[in-house]
Amino acid sequence: MNLVCMKNIHKSFGEVQALRGVDFDVGDSEIIGLIGDNGAGKSTLIKILSGVFPYTKGEMYIKGQKINPTQYSVRKAHKMGIETVYQEQALGLKQSLWRNIFLGRQPTNSFGFIQMNEVRNETEKIMREYLGFTAGGVSPDSKVSTLSGGERQGVAIGRAMYFEADLIILDEPTIALSVKEVNKVLRFINQVKARGKACVYISHTISNIYFVSDRFVLLDRGKVVGIYNRNSISEDDLADEIIHHSSSSEFKNR
Amino acid sequence: MKIYSVFRYRYGRQLGLLVVALVLLVFFMITSPKVFLRPDIYVSFLTTVPFVGIMALGITIVLISGEIDLSFPSVMALSGYVFATMFGFTGSVLLSLICSLFIGAVAGLCNGLLITKIGIPSIIVTLGMQFLLRGIVNLLAEGLDMTLKGVASTLGYSFLVGKVGGILPAQSIWFLALSIIMWYILFRHNFGNNILFIGDNENAARMMGINVDRTKILVFMLMALLAAFAGIIDSVRMRTWWPTMGEGYLMTTFATVFVGGTSMFGGEGTIFGTFVGAFLIGSLEAGIVAAGLTGFWTQFIYGLLIIIAVTLHTVVSQRY
Numbered sequence: 131m132n133l134v135c136m137k138n139i140h141k142s143f144g145e146v147q148a149l150r151g152v153d154f155d156v157g158d159s160e161i162i163g164l165i166g167d168n169g170a171g172k173s174t175l176i177k178i179l180s181g182v183f184p185y186t187k188g189e190m191y192i193k194g195q196k197i198n199p200t201q202y203s204v205r206k207a208h209k210m211g212i213e214t215v216y217q218e219q220a221l222g223l224k225q226s227l228w229r230n231i232f233l234g235r236q237p238t239n240s241f242g243f244i245q246m247n248e249v250r251n252e253t254e255k256i257m258r259e260y261l262g263f264t265a266g267g268v269s270p271d272s273k274v275s276t277l278s279g280g281e282r283q284g285v286a287i288g289r290a291m292y293f294e295a296d297l298i299i300l301d302e303p304t305i306a307l308s309v310k311e312v313n314k315v316l317r318f319i320n321q322v323k324a325r326g327k328a329c330v331y332i333s334h335t336i337s338n339i340y341f342v343s344d345r346f347v348l349l350d351r352g353k354v355v356g357i358y359n360r361n362s363i364s365e366d367d368l369a370d371e372i373i374h375h376s377s378s379s380e381f382k383n384r
Numbered sequence: 385m386k387i388y389s390v391f392r393y394r395y396g397r398q399l400g401l402l403v404v405a406l407v408l409l410v411f412f413m414i415t416s417p418k419v420f421l422r423p424d425i426y427v428s429f430l431t432t433v434p435f436v437g438i439m440a441l442g443i444t445i446v447l448i449s450g451e452i453d454l455s456f457p458s459v460m461a462l463s464g465y466v467f468a469t470m471f472g473f474t475g476s477v478l479l480s481l482i483c484s485l486f487i488g489a490v491a492g493l494c495n496g497l498l499i500t501k502i503g504i505p506s507i508i509v510t511l512g513m514q515f516l517l518r519g520i521v522n523l524l525a526e527g528l529d530m531t532l533k534g535v536a537s538t539l540g541y542s543f544l545v546g547k548v549g550g551i552l553p554a555q556s557i558w559f560l561a562l563s564i565i566m567w568y569i570l571f572r573h574n575f576g577n578n579i580l581f582i583g584d585n586e587n588a589a590r591m592m593g594i595n596v597d598r599t600k601i602l603v604f605m606l607m608a609l610l611a612a613f614a615g616i617i618d619s620v621r622m623r624t625w626w627p628t629m630g631e632g633y634l635m636t637t638f639a640t641v642f643v644g645g646t647s648m649f650g651g652e653g654t655i656f657g658t659f660v661g662a663f664l665i666g667s668l669e670a671g672i673v674a675a676g677l678t679g680f681w682t683q684f685i686y687g688l689l690i691i692i693a694v695t696l697h698t699v700v701s702q703r704y
Contacts, residue, residue: 182591205593220591222584224651233581233592242574 132157132191133297133328134179134212139188141174148174149185150352156297156328161319161342164332165372166349172332175349176299179330180214181207193296213290214299221282223275228253230274231289256288260325261318280311287318291325298322300331304338312338336372340365350375397645397700398656404693405664408671416674425674427551429667431621434559436633437662438614440640441566442607444658447641448570449603450583450650451506455495456611456637457630458517463488463612465521468530468625477540481616488612489605491517496601506604522627529626536623545621555617559662562610567655579603584651639686640665643693647701664689 134156141149149171156162164172178185184199191197192210207214214220221230228249236244253270257263261284274282283303290298303319304312319342322329333339336346340360346368348356355375358368413420439456446453463484470480491513498509535541546554570576578599581589590596611630619625642648643664644657668689672681 203593204591208593214591216588216591220585220588222581222588222651224584225580229577229580233577233589234594236574236577238574243568244572244574244577246572 133160133193135191136175136179137189137191139175139178139190140186141171141178141183142186148352149178151188152349152352152354154347154354156330158296159323159326159328161323161329161344162331163336163339163343163346164330164349165336165346165368166375167372169351170349171352172349173301174352176214176301176330176332179207180204180212180299182214208293211294211296212299213293213295213297214301215283215286215290215303216301221274221286224273226271226273227257227268227285228270230285231256231292233289235293252292256292260291260321261285261288262321278311278314279307280314283307283315284318287315287322291322291327295327297328297330300329302333303331304333309338316342336365336368340368348372348375397697398654398660400696400700401643401645401657401660401664401693404696405660408664408667412667412671412675416671416676419674420671425670427553428670429663430556431553433662433666434553434555435614435618436636436640436666437559437659438562438610438617439607439633440637440644440658440662441562441655442610443637443641444644444646444653444655445566445570445579446506446603446607447646447648448583448650448653449579449600450586451499451600451603453495453506453510453604453607454634455491455510455513455517456607457634458514458521459488459491459608459611460615460618460630460633461521461627462491462517462615464615464619464625464629465525465530465627467616467619468532471532471535472530475534475538477535477538477544477620481540484616485609485612488608488615491612492605492608493601495608496604499604500597500600525627527627529624532619532623532625535620541620544617555621558613558617559659562613563655563659570653570655575599575602580651582650636665639690643690645693645697647697661693 132155134154136152136154139149139152139154140147152171152175154175164175166172177183178190181202181204184202189196190199190202192212195210222233231253232244232249237248238244250270257268257270263281263284268277268281274285277285283300287298287300300319303315307315316339319329319331319339323342331339343360345360346356346358346363347354348358348371356371358371363371409420419425439460442456443453466487467480467484470483471477474480495506495509495513498504499506542554544554544558548554548557570579578589578594581592581594582596582599586596615629618629640661641653641658642661644654644659644661646653646657665686668686669682672685673679
């Protein structure tokens with residue numbers, strides 16, 4: 131049984147058809163790269179999966195359970211073990227690490243007051259054990275704005291792992307990061323796999339993320355135009371596929 | 385060394401503010417020792433500062449949530465009017481207090497609904513509400529004061545504005561208690577956590593499943609409740625309600641919050657700073673007059689203090 135099974139998913143925003151019948155599966159502890167040019171529908175697909183907005187047509191199953199699009203939401207997705215780390219990094223930069231890790235899910239007493247010892251200790255644990263944060267001076271009370279770009283991704287990924295996500299979705303995890311920071315993010319993704327969780331990331335370049343992936347799904351103009359196993363395609367060939375598809379569809383449109 | 389820098393990072397701004405306040409105090413003590421070395425002036429501060437201070441707590445939270453509220457002086461007047469009217473009918477402080485707080489909460493609810501559900505920016509909604517509510521008050525009261533006959537002999541009077549131990553004004557204890565409660569709500573409660581995140585990154589808050597609209601509505605209701613409470617205790621203290629109540633408080637309240645170190649940009653702020661700021665701003669006028677300067681100096685020195693304080697806060701926060 132696949133973790134996620136999406137069949138013939140359509141999504142339109144008014145007149146714009148963002149997705150036109152996408153089939154997409156995610157297996158257990160699989161790392162999938164969702165690739166394609168700008169406007170291919172990658173973000174739309176993962177936003178549907180993470181409950182940001184509903185699809186217009188199609189079927190979606192999570193852990194074998196059929197999803198009713200009108201009742202599906204971000205909270206519901208969290209409950210079903212799907213966590214998303216957004217491109218714009220859903221972090222409050224002026225807030226401390228512990229506030230970011232526990233946002234919306236802090237352990238509280240029955241009056242809604244946050245249990246500070248627990249959140250501080252748990253945050254410490256997540257930083258050390260889940261993410262291997264070794265940088266000195268980073269404490270649960272550090273503000274996220276003091277962290278580097280890669281470390282911020284780490285906070286968001288650590289948050290997802292801690293809350294027992296079975297699938298972690300990363301939206302452009304390495305965009306605008308230096309090589310050193312990209313390596314940090316790759317290490318976090320490897321941690322995800324090592325813990326037996328699945329991961330879908332979207333990216334429109336594959337160069338630095340090729341080696342951590344199991345499978346690539348190529349989207350173009352709202353459709354899946356190719357599925358490749360990492361073992362059976364080289365990095366260069368995959369890059370050629372992306373270029374080939376985006377240019378051929380442009381050709382067709384003319 | 386490390387502990388020192390962490391300490392400075394976390395408490396540096398608060399300490400800076402305290403130092404500014406103490407320097408000012410020493411300055412006043414030197415320039416007018418007859419006034420500032422006697423306890424009377426401090427009792428007087430504890431009597432008058434809490435009204436602005438309590439509303440400044442509300443504004444602190446509103447600003448942290450990334451919004452603004454200009455309507456609270458009118459909410460203060462409206463709630464004071466309801467309190468005075470109800471007290472005239474019933475003679476019960478408790479009953480009047482409940483009615484007045486209820487009306488205040490409704491005013492805050494209106495603000496919140498217009499801002500979140502209709503989507504009008506808070507500065508516009510609350511600007512409109514500030515005229516609207518003042519207008520309602522003027523129409524209802526026909527511009528006349530109301531005396532709260534017999535309120536001074538009620539238990540409620542002692543409870544709200546009486547002198548604890550024959551010297552300490554009860555409203556100063558209310559201000560302290562509310563400051564502590566607001567600190568806990570803001571920094572140790574789920575509600576405050578949501579406020580901080582919404583002010584910091586509203587989209588992130590939405591994506592993480594926080595109910596942004598409900599939180600903002602509650603913030604405006606909280607602000608209005610605090611303004612209503614200030615209106616009630618001011619009416620009780622003066623044993624009179626008057627239709628221009630609160631009109632002078634708009635700018636001093638904002639001055640308090642900004643001098644305290646809360647930013648305009650949301651996501652961060654300080655209750656401690658607002659608490660100290662209230663006394664700083666509240667003692668300024670008395671200090672200036674006692675120092676022998678004419679009242680003409682007041683605004684100049686107000687302005688100077690605000691500009692200096694805000695500059696310091698900004699410079700310090702950019703360093704980290």
